[in-house]
Amino acid sequence: MISFTLSDEQKQLQQLARDFSQNEIATKAAHHDQTGEFPEEILKKAWELGLMNHQIPTEYGGLGLTCLDGCIIAEETGAGCTGIGTAMEANMLAEAPVIVGATDEQKKRFLTPMMHEFQLAAYCVTEPAAGSDVAGIKTVAKKVGNDYVITGQKMWITSASKATWFFVLAYTDQTKGHKGLSTFIVPANSPGIEVGKKEINMGQRCSDTRAITFNEVKVSEANRVGKEGDGFKIAMAAFDHSRPIVAAAAVGLARSAMEHAVKYSKERTSFGVPIYKHQAIAFMIADMAKDIEAARLLTWLAASKIDNGERNTLQAAYAKTFAADTAMKVATDAVQVFGGYGFNTEYPVEKLMRDAKIFQIYEGTSQIQRVIIAKEIFDRQK
Ligand SMILES: Cc1cc2nc3c(=O)[nH]c(=O)nc-3n(C[C@H](O)[C@H](O)[C@H](O)COP(=O)(O)OP(=O)(O)OC[C@H]3O[C@@H](n4cnc5c(N)ncnc54)[C@H](O)[C@@H]3O)c2cc1C
Numbered sequence: 001m002i003s004f005t006l007s008d009e010q011k012q013l014q015q016l017a018r019d020f021s022q023n024e025i026a027t028k029a030a031h032h033d034q035t036g037e038f039p040e041e042i043l044k045k046a047w048e049l050g051l052m053n054h055q056i057p058t059e060y061g062g063l064g065l066t067c068l069d070g071c072i073i074a075e076e077t078g079a080g081c082t083g084i085g086t087a088m089e090a091n092m093l094a095e096a097p098v099i100v101g102a103t104d105e106q107k108k109r110f111l112t113p114m115m116h117e118f119q120l121a122a123y124c125v126t127e128p129a130a131g132s133d134v135a136g137i138k139t140v141a142k143k144v145g146n147d148y149v150i151t152g153q154k155m156w157i158t159s160a161s162k163a164t165w166f167f168v169l170a171y172t173d174q175t176k177g178h179k180g181l182s183t184f185i186v187p188a189n190s191p192g193i194e195v196g197k198k199e200i201n202m203g204q205r206c207s208d209t210r211a212i213t214f215n216e217v218k219v220s221e222a223n224r225v226g227k228e229g230d231g232f233k234i235a236m237a238a239f240d241h242s243r244p245i246v247a248a249a250a251v252g253l254a255r256s257a258m259e260h261a262v263k264y265s266k267e268r269t270s271f272g273v274p275i276y277k278h279q280a281i282a283f284m285i286a287d288m289a290k291d292i293e294a295a296r297l298l299t300w301l302a303a304s305k306i307d308n309g310e311r312n313t314l315q316a317a318y319a320k321t322f323a324a325d326t327a328m329k330v331a332t333d334a335v336q337v338f339g340g341y342g343f344n345t346e347y348p349v350e351k352l353m354r355d356a357k358i359f360q361i362y363e364g365t366s367q368i369q370r371v372i373i374a375k376e377i378f379d380r381q382k
Contacts, residue, residue, distance in 0.1 A: 004297075010072055013065075017051055017076035025080030032083060032206035033351050036198070038162065039084045039206050047118045051077070052088055053111075055099060055241060060107050061115035067241060067303040071248035075296070078252025082355045083204035085249045089242075090158040090207070093363070094121035094167045096241040097183060101226040101234035110165060110185055122163040122188075124154040124212060125235055131156070132368050134169070134232065135178040139214065141170035146221045148172070148184065150214045156362075160210035161195045163188050168214070169235045172228045181231035185223045192217040203354030243316035243363055244303040247323035250359040251295045254327045257334035257352045258288040265337055281337060288330045295323040314376040321369035324359035331356040 006014065024042055032039050046052050054070045056062025065073075070092065077085040091114065098110055113119060130136035139152025150170055157166075166186045173180035186193070196211035226234045262285060265276035275281045298319040305312035331353040335342035342349050360366040 004300075006072070010069060013069055014072045014076060016049065017073045018079075020046065020049060020051060021076045021080030025077060025084050029081035029084065030348075030351070032081065036200065036205045038208050039087055040162075042084055043088055043120075044118050046077075046088055053091055053095065053114050055092055056095060056111050056115060057099065057107075060111040062111070066307040067244055068300060068307055070245050071299055071303045074245045074248035075252040075255070075299075078249030079256045080252075081206075082249050082253050082359075083206045085252070086158060086204050086207040086358075089245055089249065090123070091121050092245060093123040093158070093238065093242045094163070094165075096238035097123070097167055097234045098185065098225060099241070100237045101183065101230065102185075106185065106223070106225065119164045120159045120162045122157050122159045122166050122212075123238070124157050124160075124166045124168045126154060126156050128153055128155045128211070132365060134235070135181070137169060137171070137181075139168070139170040140174065141168075141172050141182060141184060141219075143172065143221075144218075147218050148221065148224065150184065150186065150217045150219060152214050154212045154214070156199070156209055157212050158362075159208050160212050161198070162208055166193075166212065167225070167235075169231050172231075176229065178232040179229050181235070182228045183225040183231040183234050184219050185225060186214075186217060186219050190217050190219065202357055203351070204358055239363060240306055240312050240316050243320040244299050244306070244312075246359065246363050247295065247299040247302065247316075247319040250323035250327035250356070251292060251299060253352055253356055253359075254288070254292045254295065254323075254330040257327075257331045257349055257356075258285065258292060260349050260352075261285055261288065261330075261334040261337040264341075268339075275337070284333045284337060288333060291322075291326040291330065295319070295326040298322050314373060317364075317369040317372040317376075320359075320363065321366050321373070324356075324366055324369075327356040327359050328353075 024045055050063050051073050054065040058064035127137045141148040141150045165188055168184045168186050169181055171180050172182040192215040194213040199209040265281050266274050268275045302312050302315035302319040305315050334349040335353050338347055338349050341347045
């Protein structure tokens with residue numbers, strides 16, 4: 001049976017996240033956008049309310065929420081500010097591969113403390129010369145006795161200067177292509193780690209994005225996640241959990257842009273009528289509504305599949321691409337509805353247009369999502 005109705009618990013969670021987003025996030029979004037200040041106090045409050053680390057299982061002290069629950073939270077926080085939302089959700093991206101591939105002992109060591117005190121973690125895969133082409137990374141982890149020595153540079157790492165540990169992808173055997181990749185949990189205070197300057201990005205400006213250099217960083221074998229050679233599989237499997245959450249945040253942004261556009265189009269008049277009476281404006285808003293609804297349904301489908309224990313790689317790619325493209329289009333059209341005011345920093349929609357762009361880039365670009373979708377279609381026909 002297909003149900004499009006949230007349970008009472010999910011409705012309560014949605015209301016909790018919505019209230020938090022309206023009162024604590026939306027009210028401070030402009031300040032964090034203008035200053036680029038990391039929203040640490042907001043994140044601490046979100047953590048206290050149980051709105052972070054939502055995918056940690058109950059046996060490791062987590063709240064036992066589903067991926068769909070995570071999407072409900074992410075849409076609400078995304079409607080408030082996706083810069084703050086990304087800072088909140090970066091933990092989930094770092095934790096997902098640990099949930100997927102780590103041992104019970106590793107999960108107790110790294111996931112349980114995330115529930116006991118406010119902490120951040122970072123997912124370190126991308127490098128200066130390789131993002132989409134994950135197997136093109138250069139970082140190596142050389143086995144020395146019972147340790148590995150990691151050398152290389154990571155780029156565009158969210159929460160880099162705030163994290164207590166890093167999930168790191170590196171080559172343990174460069175002769176084997178992607179089958180020579182392995183993953184490690186590296187404590188952020190390990191000697192040899194250098195965190196770069198805060199990158200000044202187009203949007204989501206308060207999220208902490210930096211390069212990280214690993215200069216012969218020693219990490220115990222006990223911190224290797226999965227077997228040697230399993231790294232690519234583990235790092236990519238994380239996206240099946242995280243892409244629905246990213247898609248949900250994009251839906252939240254689009255929803256917010258549309259709400260601004262609807263309100264403005266009722267207030268602004270031209271040629272003697274509110275501008276929504278012009279069909280060109282009304283149809284733009286009708287398209288926003290239809291695409292937001294479709295993006296949400298794809299997102300919930302991708303989340304529900306993984307919650308049911310089914311493979312969701314294809315649906316996660318549908319959701320991530322469609323929601324990212326929807327956020328970009330809706331935010332751009334919202335600027336259009338505002339006319340000249342849309343282009344001005346004193347009105348809310350230009351920030352949304354800047355913030356929206358990254359959804360088509362991080363966690364796999366919109367082109368890479370289409371590569372995944374096409375591969376799924378043609379592999380199935382073999
Ligand atoms: C703000 C921000 C936060 C980020 N956070 C993190 C993080 O926490 N951890 C992390 O590991 N990474 C992070 N990233 C990195 C992000 O995931 C990469 O930027 C992204 O995957 C694209 O990689 P790239 O920048 O190297 O672009 P490239 O891979 O060089 O791509 C350049 C262009 O070529 C296209 N392209 C490449 N290959 C193909 C292909 N086969 N077919 C069609 N088109 C193709 C791409 O779609 C893109 O348009 C972040 C990036 C940003 C900007």
